[in-house]
Amino acid sequence: MVGQIGLPGGGISYGHHYSGIGVPSTGFAAPGGFPRNVDEALNQSGITTTLMATAAPFRLRVG
Secondary structure, three states, X not given: OHHHOOOOOOOOOHHHHHHOOOOOOOOOOOOOOOOOXXXXXXXXXXXXXXXXXXXXXXXXOOO
């Protein structure tokens, strides 16, 4: 099956990936998924964030 991933008619289907077919269940509580908007999730928890970024490459002067 591993050699068939990405080929027509092969690979892992949506049902196999998300329903855990063949994987034993432990009953252990797992954490939820990651939020799509990290800033929104942090703001809901009372943490504020500031993102400072640029799309242009830059160099830091040393010395």
